[in-house]
Amino acid sequence: MVPELLVQRILHLFEQGAGVVWLRRFLIVSAVGAVSAVMLLNKFNGFSTAAAMDYAQIGRQIAMGRGYTTLQARPLALHMMMRDGNRPPSPLPEVNAGPLMPFLNAATLWVVGGDKVISDTLIVSPKERSIAFVSFLFFAASLVLCYRIGCRLFDPKLALIGTGLIIATNIFWRFTLSGLPQMPMLFFFTSSMLALIMAMDANRDEKRRKAFLLTLAAAFLLGIMTLGNGLGLWFLPGFWLFAVSAIRPKRWIALAIPVAFVLPLIPWGLHNWQVVHNLFGLPFYELLRPSNTDALALQSDLDPILRFHLADFANNTAKQALSQISGIISFFDGNVVAAAFFLGVILQTFQRWQAAQFRWVILLMWLGAFLGMSLFGVGGDVTVNQLHVLFLPLMIFYGLSFLLSLWDRLELDSPLLRTGFIVILFSIVAIPLVLHLVARPSRINWPPYFPSLIMHFNEWITPEEAMASDIPWATAWYAERTSLLLPARLHQFELIHSEKLLHAPLVGIYLTPFSSGQRTYADIVNGRYEDWARFVLHEIRPEELKGWLINAAVKLPFEDQSIFYADRIRWQ
Numbered sequence: 001m002v003p004e005l006l007v008q009r010i011l012h013l014f015e016q017g018a019g020v021v022w023l024r025r026f027l028i029v030s031a032v033g034a035v036s037a038v039m040l041l042n043k044f045n046g047f048s049t050a051a052a053m054d055y056a057q058i059g060r061q062i063a064m065g066r067g068y069t070t071l072q073a074r075p076l077a078l079h080m081m082m083r084d085g086n087r088p089p090s091p092l093p094e095v096n097a098g099p100l101m102p103f104l105n106a107a108t109l110w111v112v113g114g115d116k117v118i119s120d121t122l123i124v125s126p127k128e129r130s131i132a133f134v135s136f137l138f139f140a141a142s143l144v145l146c147y148r149i150g151c152r153l154f155d156p157k158l159a160l161i162g163t164g165l166i167i168a169t170n171i172f173w174r175f176t177l178s179g180l181p182q183m184p185m186l187f188f189f190t191s192s193m194l195a196l197i198m199a200m201d202a203n204r205d206e207k208r209r210k211a212f213l214l215t216l217a218a219a220f221l222l223g224i225m226t227l228g229n230g231l232g233l234w235f236l237p238g239f240w241l242f243a244v245s246a247i248r249p250k251r252w253i254a255l256a257i258p259v260a261f262v263l264p265l266i267p268w269g270l271h272n273w274q275v276v277h278n279l280f281g282l283p284f285y286e287l288l289r290p291s292n293t294d295a296l297a298l299q300s301d302l303d304p305i306l307r308f309h310l311a312d313f314a315n316n317t318a319k320q321a322l323s324q325i326s327g328i329i330s331f332f333d334g335n336v337v338a339a340a341f342f343l344g345v346i347l348q349t350f351q352r353w354q355a356a357q358f359r360w361v362i363l364l365m366w367l368g369a370f371l372g373m374s375l376f377g378v379g380g381d382v383t384v385n386q387l388h389v390l391f392l393p394l395m396i397f398y399g400l401s402f403l404l405s406l407w408d409r410l411e412l413d414s415p416l417l418r419t420g421f422i423v424i425l426f427s428i429v430a431i432p433l434v435l436h437l438v439a440r441p442s443r444i445n446w447p448p449y450f451p452s453l454i455m456h457f458n459e460w461i462t463p464e465e466a467m468a469s470d471i472p473w474a475t476a477w478y479a480e481r482t483s484l485l486l487p488a489r490l491h492q493f494e495l496i497h498s499e500k501l502l503h504a505p506l507v508g509i510y511l512t513p514f515s516s517g518q519r520t521y522a523d524i525v526n527g528r529y530e531d532w533a534r535f536v537l538h539e540i541r542p543e544e545l546k547g548w549l550i551n552a553a554v555k556l557p558f559e560d561q562s563i564f565y566a567d568r569i570r571w572q
Helices: 002-015 018-043 050-063 075-081 100-112 126-153 156-167 170-178 182-204 208-226 230-246 250-276 282-288 295-299 310-326 341-347 353-376 388-409 415-438 472-478 490-498 521-525 530-536
Strands: 466-469 482-485 506-511 552-556 562-566
Touching: 018 126, 018 156, 018 170, 018 415, 050 100, 050 126, 050 472, 075 250, 075 282, 075 295, 075 490, 100 126, 100 182, 126 156, 126 170, 126 182, 126 353, 126 388, 156 388, 156 415, 170 182, 170 388, 170 415, 182 208, 182 230, 182 353, 182 388, 208 230, 208 250, 230 250, 230 353, 282 295, 282 353, 310 353, 341 353, 341 388, 353 388, 388 415, 466 472, 472 482, 490 506, 506 530, 521 530
Parallel strands: 466 482, 466 506
Antiparallel strands: 506 562, 552 562
């Protein structure tokens, strides 16, 4: 009888008891482990964005004890450092990237160790894979926090289903492998939101001190998140408005939130002020960018006209807002459940007061983020300024709640049909992930970031020399050489060399399809690379280089689309 009773208890546990919950949790953990293994070991083919390589090389500088410095030199940054008549310091201080990801990368690279980023025998850098693994750990921790948020706002069952939908959303995995700061930012953002919900509960129970401290903790965590990307500043107004209206004592909350938020940002702001006399660093000058140009063109100009023109500002903002609206489907990864959030906010009546109140802070903060991204631009769906992804988990919970409430109104009592409806939602959400998993990964990211080729510049150029490139983030990371963003004008290149603004002679120029692969011929000869058009198009004859500081050239793979100009033959 004892074995039979034991079997009955086990069956009851997994049919109606806590075993069901633990079984579902086990399945979710197994799914996360399986997908992450495939992504990291099979799908990961190295970094493909400029920001990811930039964060990595800054992290290496920190890990090697060189401080918060960079090997990527931007002419605009050099201009700002010379405004008081001073020469740019050496090594160059970093004033463009938020410090969160570089410091995390520094810790990772310090643990991994080793000198070279990659060897000739490898296609994917182990160091990049390690950085991606750390991002995965932050994503996994964020899933736990998201589940806790779902339980507090709704119920454990919806929280479990919603967490599964988050796992099935491909864009989270793409960011995990990207080397960008979104996954650490997601962790601190969800931590902040969980602290805010706990503050709401404490406020309801009239535990004023606990509510006050939890609200400050939420603001502080939001500040840490902003260290990943300065656009996090645009989250603060919505957070402040909600907290002041929902949590008491209102006066002290209103005064303390900005202080707690700014506290972790003070060292970064002081660093930027000391170097470029601007608390917000180099990205701030995006607001002064002339219309019909891009951010890279502004950063490549050693002698820019930094004036605010309302017409240019309005034109740039309108274009970037329209681009954001037109690309919202890709920013949400086609997730219909998350998109349902916007209907649920207006149409749904929530059973729990926490969910009913908390929806407004999500909406307010998202509107602030939308405005910030409209001002500074987003670009593609996996870019450093794409912050819609931070709101997706919370939106998925609300969207799922709304869709399930619509299903309940149909009054179909069949559990099988309800399960089928949830399976359909999973199937729709998971389509991009499934396509990604079955697709064959490309061997090389474009424009050809071919690490084992770029690393040869480490042998051709000494540490006391510098080079220029249209992809300096790649040469700074893979070759570990001081790399100048190709200046807007040829005479600026000569000036930087002659005045030794990099404290090193410029001995080479590396050009790739990043510059030569523009949409049309006119985009090259009349665009950002106007002064360099003949270099970009490989039309400079060897005899024309005689007597200039760069007088030799060699075409490089692939299909001779890249070219390296140097002061002498360095590749033999």
